[in-house]
Amino acid sequence: MAVIQPRGPETADAVIVGGGVIGCSIAYHLARAGLRVTLCERGELGAQSTGRCAGGVRQQFSSETNVRIGQLSVGMLQRFEEEVGTPAGFRQIGYLLLLSTEEQVASFRRQLAMWHRLGLAEARWVTPAEAQALSPAISTAGLLGGTFCPTDGIASPSDVTAGYAAAARRLGATVRTGVAAHSITVRGGRVTGVETAAGPIAAPLVFNCAGAWSAAIAATAGFALPVAPYPRHIFVGDGCRQVSRETPMTIDLATSFYFHPEGDGVLFGMGERDEQSTFATEVDWSLLERIQPVAARRAPPLVEVGIRTAWAGLYEVTPDHQPFVGPAAEPAGLWCASGFSGHGFQQAPAVGALVAQLLATGRSEIDLSAFDPQRRLTGGGEPETTFI
Ligand SMILES: Cc1cc2nc3c(=O)[nH]c(=O)nc-3n(C[C@H](O)[C@H](O)[C@H](O)COP(=O)(O)OP(=O)(O)OC[C@H]3O[C@@H](n4cnc5c(N)ncnc54)[C@H](O)[C@@H]3O)c2cc1C
Numbered sequence: 001m002a003v004i005q006p007r008g009p010e011t012a013d014a015v016i017v018g019g020g021v022i023g024c025s026i027a028y029h030l031a032r033a034g035l036r037v038t039l040c041e042r043g044e045l046g047a048q049s050t051g052r053c054a055g056g057v058r059q060q061f062s063s064e065t066n067v068r069i070g071q072l073s074v075g076m077l078q079r080f081e082e083e084v085g086t087p088a089g090f091r092q093i094g095y096l097l098l099l100s101t102e103e104q105v106a107s108f109r110r111q112l113a114m115w116h117r118l119g120l121a122e123a124r125w126v127t128p129a130e131a132q133a134l135s136p137a138i139s140t141a142g143l144l145g146g147t148f149c150p151t152d153g154i155a156s157p158s159d160v161t162a163g164y165a166a167a168a169r170r171l172g173a174t175v176r177t178g179v180a181a182h183s184i185t186v187r188g189g190r191v192t193g194v195e196t197a198a199g200p201i202a203a204p205l206v207f208n209c210a211g212a213w214s215a216a217i218a219a220t221a222g223f224a225l226p227v228a229p230y231p232r233h234i235f236v237g238d239g240c241r242q243v244s245r246e247t248p249m250t251i252d253l254a255t256s257f258y259f260h261p262e263g264d265g266v267l268f269g270m271g272e273r274d275e276q277s278t279f280a281t282e283v284d285w286s287l288l289e290r291i292q293p294v295a296a297r298r299a300p301p302l303v304e305v306g307i308r309t310a311w312a313g314l315y316e317v318t319p320d321h322q323p324f325v326g327p328a329a330e331p332a333g334l335w336c337a338s339g340f341s342g343h344g345f346q347q348a349p350a351v352g353a354l355v356a357q358l359l360a361t362g363r364s365e366i367d368l369s370a371f372d373p374q375r376r377l378t379g380g381g382e383p384e385t386t387f388i
Helices: 021-030 064-078 079-086 102-117 126-136 158-171 211-219 288-299 300-304 344-361
Strands: 012-015 035-040 094-098 122-124 144-150 174-177 181-187 192-196 199-202 205-208 227-239 249-252 257-262 265-269 309-318 323-328 333-337
Touching: 012 021, 012 181, 012 192, 021 035, 021 158, 021 333, 021 344, 035 158, 064 079, 064 102, 064 344, 079 144, 079 158, 094 126, 102 122, 102 144, 122 126, 122 181, 126 144, 126 205, 158 174, 158 344, 192 205, 205 211, 211 227, 211 309, 211 333, 227 288, 257 288, 265 288, 288 300, 323 344, 333 344
Parallel strands: 012 035, 012 205, 035 174, 094 249, 205 333
Antiparallel strands: 094 144, 122 144, 181 192, 192 199, 227 265, 227 309, 249 257, 257 265, 323 333
């Protein structure tokens, strides 16, 4: 007679909490490195911040770490299909940053020199007239100049996330959806696994990729992670003659109003100065009324477009607008990868690769000390000021 053995608890080398683009990229890169990975996503893969993002991929940042990460991600997105097996929808239409104060001009002149030093040779200064030739919808009124990087662009968040998840599964990772992680278990200062809605998973490594919700899951392991949710809106309008498929992502840095082509239409949005931290993501249609006068000044044709749809998602914001990536000092075995402050989609390819390197060798090809999860205690850091 066959004896039914009770099954022991599920085990893994690493549990990843959160199946947005960051969790899926890390799952893929760890599985590729030979680890037995289990990813737990409480909803659907990529349905939160990742699925609501604008898909922008830029290398024009104020912090050197972010420029280098942007360069690495751009190369990885160019080779994505070859490596991961499915397309990333990456279209290098460029990013055009519009400047209208002397302070911005001075700052971006300095940044341009830094970008060139780091090998981003194709980034260049543009006059207001050159900016308008690149992005014909804009008005040059009040513009002092801008920067343009033709290798920046937009990619598909859903394709990148699904591509990494499928490739991780092919490499043996277990990717579970509809499974919430309730807490990280710790014994003797070390992570021992995760309690989930589907039972415990024992593992010596836990990666917190829970995006805007990462502070809550970190707190269950006694680790304070200052990541706060801020809702951001996107509006998609009908196309207009002045925004073609090749028009670059265009950002008015004085107001953070931005737009880029989206299919045969145009996608636009804007941050606001007095934003309040909340998890609420109902669409606030009154924002459209506040965007319209800004659009009327900076991109007048956009005021006329009919609105097709709108949605809101969460930015996962840290005090210095830099993410927390790497191991927590305590408990041992807890790794952070969250708080990307509105640029996590574009950083996901590079971050997955760098985390796998850091775990394997204690070093990564790009120095991640600016992202040290302990920096609020040590006083270190390198704030990102081009926060859109
Ligand atoms: C409107 C908007 C526009 C944006 N535009 C851009 C852009 O142009 N370029 C760019 O690079 N970035 C952009 N971003 C930011 C980008 O979307 C995020 O930085 C990125 O998606 C973060 O990915 P993530 O995987 O960390 O988070 P998420 O995609 O939010 O994934 C976290 C996941 O964790 C899950 N989770 C949370 N708690 C638990 C738990 N306890 N158990 C199990 N699962 C859990 C959630 O369900 C979620 O799916 C934008 C964001 C918004 C809102």
